[in-house]
Amino acid sequence: MSYTYLTTEALAERIHYEPSTIRSSLKDSVLLEGIHYIRPFGGRKILYLWENIERDMVGEVDDRVAIPMASGDACHV
Template sequence: MGQTFMTTAELAEKLHYNARYIANNLVDSVLIEGTHYFRPFGRRKILFIWEAIEKDMFSAPRIDMPSIPLARGGVCHG
């Protein structure tokens, strides 16, 4: 398979961010479900895919990606 899965705490340690900041601010705004992370068995726990995150960190920003602003301040990538 060749993918490295990590929890929020492990990702926070690797990126030198606070785990709460990742969960509250980066998930669903910068980190997209299905691309950067998934919820195994449809539960609350999130597993991040390190290779996808690393690839996007070093690539050019995606300005052309469509997004829909949501009422509570989030963004829907569609």
């Protein structure tokens, strides 16, 4: 699969958020490493995967209650 890789600034332009909001509020709470962003070659630079972010932004709303677990999974009740 081919991905569109975006810097924090490029993602901010697409979703109309400040780059600082993405870094402080969205990264690691809504945007998850390995799903929504990667660190190429194990470095410090972060590249966001646009297709995965777009899919989750416009995806169907799940009305089930889910309890987040430490492993990153969720317990659906």
